[in-house]
Amino acid sequence: MMQLLYRPHVHVEDFEAVAMPHFADLYRTAKWLAPNLTEAEDLIQEVYLEAWKSFHRFKSGTNCRAWLFQIMFHHVHHFRRKWTKESKLDPFDNLEQGTIAAEVPVPEEIKDEDILLALEKVPVEFREVVLLADVQEFSYKEVAQTIGIPVGTVMSRLSRARKLLRQALSGVARSYGIRTGRDDPAEVNRHE
Amino acid sequence: MNRINIECERTRRQLDAYLSNELLVETTSEILRHLEKCEACSQELASRMKVRDALRKVVLSQAPPDRLIEAVHQRLTEAQPSLWTTFHFPVWALAMASLVVVFGVFIGQQWLEVQRGRRMVAGVLTLGVSDHLHCAIRGHNYLDEGRPPDQLRERLGPAYAGLLNVVQQRLPRFQILEAHQCTVPGSPRKYVHFITSGQGTILSVILTKRNGESLPDGKSLVADASNGINLYKAHLEGMNVAGFEAKDYFGFVVSDLDQNAVLQTAAGLAPAIRSALPVGVAALESQEAPEIIEASLITNTSCDAR
Numbered sequence: 001m002m003q004l005l006y007r008p009h010v011h012v013e014d015f016e017a018v019a020m021p022h023f024a025d026l027y028r029t030a031k032w033l034a035p036n037l038t039e040a041e042d043l044i045q046e047v048y049l050e051a052w053k054s055f056h057r058f059k060s061g062t063n064c065r066a067w068l069f070q071i072m073f074h075h076v077h078h079f080r081r082k083w084t085k086e087s088k089l090d091p092f093d094n095l096e097q098g099t100i101a102a103e104v105p106v107p108e109e110i111k112d113e114d115i116l117l118a119l120e121k122v123p124v125e126f127r128e129v130v131l132l133a134d135v136q137e138f139s140y141k142e143v144a145q146t147i148g149i150p151v152g153t154v155m156s157r158l159s160r161a162r163k164l165l166r167q168a169l170s171g172v173a174r175s176y177g178i179r180t181g182r183d184d185p186a187e188v189n190r191h192e
Numbered sequence: 193m194n195r196i197n198i199e200c201e202r203t204r205r206q207l208d209a210y211l212s213n214e215l216l217v218e219t220t221s222e223i224l225r226h227l228e229k230c231e232a233c234s235q236e237l238a239s240r241m242k243v244r245d246a247l248r249k250v251v252l253s254q255a256p257p258d259r260l261i262e263a264v265h266q267r268l269t270e271a272q273p274s275l276w277t278t279f280h281f282p283v284w285a286l287a288m289a290s291l292v293v294v295f296g297v298f299i300g301q302q303w304l305e306v307q308r309g310r311r312m313v314a315g316v317l318t319l320g321v322s323d324h325l326h327c328a329i330r331g332h333n334y335l336d337e338g339r340p341p342d343q344l345r346e347r348l349g350p351a352y353a354g355l356l357n358v359v360q361q362r363l364p365r366f367q368i369l370e371a372h373q374c375t376v377p378g379s380p381r382k383y384v385h386f387i388t389s390g391q392g393t394i395l396s397v398i399l400t401k402r403n404g405e406s407l408p409d410g411k412s413l414v415a416d417a418s419n420g421i422n423l424y425k426a427h428l429e430g431m432n433v434a435g436f437e438a439k440d441y442f443g444f445v446v447s448d449l450d451q452n453a454v455l456q457t458a459a460g461l462a463p464a465i466r467s468a469l470p471v472g473v474a475a476l477e478s479q480e481a482p483e484i485i486e487a488s489l490i491t492n493t494s495c496d497a498r
Binding site for chain 1: 214240247252255260261263268271
């Protein structure tokens with residue numbers, strides 16, 4: 001198909017040299033945004049193809065990682081309608097909403113599988129913020145630009161996502177019969 | 193609620209921003225001071241950091257499968273446009289380029305046409321300038337005090353005698369010193385020549401038969417118009433000349449006056465001369481035939497009228 005704009009000739013190797021170092025970060029995030037691995041892999045492929053097509057608009061020397069994440073979230077928002085039709089499951093329903101406002105004790109030892117399980121229970125709108133801010137270490141401003149929401153919303157979603165994680169971990173710990181170290185109601189309520 | 197609890201509440205509200213290193217330096221210092229003396233808040237911070245670090249560790253430990261990396265590389269390679277398609281311009285760009293070329297060719301043709309027209313105009317106006325220079329300026333074929341009107345009419349011949357009054361009326365600031373028919377050496381072309389004096393210089397009004405020639409039409413070539421008669425101008429051999437067509441004749445006003453003065457003089461003369469000129473070349477020639485003296489003047493003296 002004829003390009004709409006004149007595009008100087010760029011080798012795919014040039015693009016890969018700049019974009020592929022961020023492949024793992026994008027994949028790790030995509031896994032938690034898409035409903036399953038197949039969709040996540042499709043998403044990654046679409047992101048890289050779109051980035052390649054738009055590479056002439058990318059300014060050399062700017063933040064390629066942030067640019068790729070922006071492209072990914074553009075696709076995520078586009079695909080989300082389809083994904084939500086296929087999956088009616090809302091992990092938020094499984095959380096104890098009544099305790100969100102309270103401080104939540106977490107287990108002394110956090111196992112990998114526990115935190116992965118907890119992350120699964122966080123609704124995707126909150127999950128995407130915590131992944132960008134806490135895992136990918138984007139600033140609030142960068143998260144806001146990447147997802148396309150105000151910084152204030154980033155702050156509130158991040159705070160809530162962290163609390164949901166702690167709550168889910170606490171629930172996991174209790175299911176194991178593990179003492180969290182702060183199960184004493186008097187200690188928990190001291191700041192309420 | 194005591195002071196400790198108030199400080200704890202404030203610290204807890206800002207703990208997430210503190211954890212993300214998004215607080216101002218002053219606020220961070222306040223948080224640190226509180227954490228130093230509040231074990232509960234310190235534990236809460238440690239708890240949140242532990243969850244964040246655990247999350248970061250476990251998520252970052254997940255590596256993409258090699259087959260996915262290969263699949264993306266494959267698709268990128270397939271999507272790599274060929275050299276030809278890469279250098280293709282979009283349709284609109286090609287259309288624009290074509291338009292520019294067509295427009296350029298059109299403009300070029302117009303420019304060539306204008307240049308050709310200007311050469312044609314200059315070629316015609318040169319006739320008047322040549323006669324003015326040869327007969328009036330270099331030849332000085334006039335009496336400085338001028339001639340009486342009757343003599344001038346006689347020298348013009350019956351076909352053109354009527355023009356004398358026209359020229360005089362249209363050039364009230366000029367005195368007609370000479371009026372005759374003349375030729376320029378080396379050319380059979382005949383001129384009806386009025387030599388006038390005024391504004392400190394010599395001005396010629398000259399008529400010559402067109403012999404089927406015409407001045408080119410075109411807005412960029414025409415300097416002015418007077419009663420439907422197009423006027424042309426040029427600066428040739430140090431003289432300003434304005435020319436026009438009047439029936440079967442070219443008319444010229446030539447002088448070293450400024451261009452506008454010459455053009456305005458021609459604008460005033462052209463309609464009157466057109467009206468005064470006899471109709472039909474044949475009729476003129478039949479009237480000229482009996483005037484043997486004027487004819488000999490033209491052929492023999494070549495403006496040597498003195």
